[in-house]
Amino acid sequence: MFTYWQRRDDPLSRCIEEVVSSAGGGEDRCLLAAAEYLCRKRAGEATSMDKIAAKYGVSLLCVYRKYSGLFQVGIRYPRNxxxxxxxxxxxxxxxxxxxxxxxxxxxxxxxxxxxxxxxxxxxxxxxxxxxxxxxxxxxxxxxxxxxxxxxxxxxxxxxxxxxxxxx
Structure with a gap:
């Protein structure tokens, strides 16, 4: 029996895909973690960056650098x-x-x-x-x-x- 990966259609997944595609990154796990952190902040969730970094198996410093890079190029979450x-x-x-x-x-x-x-x-x-x-x-x-x-x-x-x- 074969199972196929189905594209998730929830707002968080769409947001992550949008951020990653606008940042020009492909399979960079640090960028994916930074995008998830940003999207969770947009949704009003209080998930810490270190937990998201652990989920993707990357260092906190790597995620923070990518997140600050996103912020520098204008990809940020609204403040409120x-x-x-x-x-x-x-x-x-x-x-x-x-x-x-x-x-x-x-x-x-x-x-x-x-x-x-x-x-x-x-x-x-x-x-x-x-x-x-x-x-x-x-x-x-x-x-x-x-x-x-x-x-x-x-x-x-x-x-x-x-x-x-x-x-």
């Missing part, structure tokens, strides 16, 4: 979830709408309006504002569906942000 969501907005709606969302986010953050709110609900509500400003047809239910939150959360955030933005 908001940056990931802003990149998603930029890809779907263009840079003008993303810049508007980012500027509204900065204003609200400086006024303390975002404490304790989930990033998905915040970005969904801010996208609602930015879309209206740029003349796009967009409603709170669509925003909720896109970011995986309840429509009530988006509507609550819209009302809350109106108060902070009118100050």
């Amino acid at each position: 979830r908001v940056e990931q969501l802003l990149e998603q907005v930029r890809q779907r709606y263009g840079p003008a709408v993303a810049e508007e969302v980012e500027s509204l986010y900065a204003v609200l953050k400086s006024r303390g309006a975002l404490d304790g709110l989930k990033p998905e609900g915040v970005v969904a509500a801010l996208l609602y504002y930015a879309a209206k400003k740029h003349g796009l047809r967009y409603d709170s239910h669509r925003a909720a569906e896109e970011f995986g939150v309840h429509p009530e959360t988006v509507e609550k955030n819209i009302v809350l942000f109106q108060w902070y933005l009118q100050r």
Whole structure:
């Protein structure tokens, strides 16, 4: 009986393949370990670099050098979830709408309006504002569906942000 290796289709494997292909490496185990570390950080996992190095059978120093090399050429993980969501907005709606969302986010953050709110609900509500400003047809239910939150959360955030933005 023959078994064939099937390509894994989970987000971690796709991310590792993407990082390795953009770095131009083939079967370099140090690069694979560094790519896995980077992708796990993107996913929000707290797996240490030394455990990943041991999994691939390479030294920690080797993985660290490859990871810093990836960082030097611009392959890095977003610092937080908001940056990931802003990149998603930029890809779907263009840079003008993303810049508007980012500027509204900065204003609200400086006024303390975002404490304790989930990033998905915040970005969904801010996208609602930015879309209206740029003349796009967009409603709170669509925003909720896109970011995986309840429509009530988006509507609550819209009302809350109106108060902070009118100050």
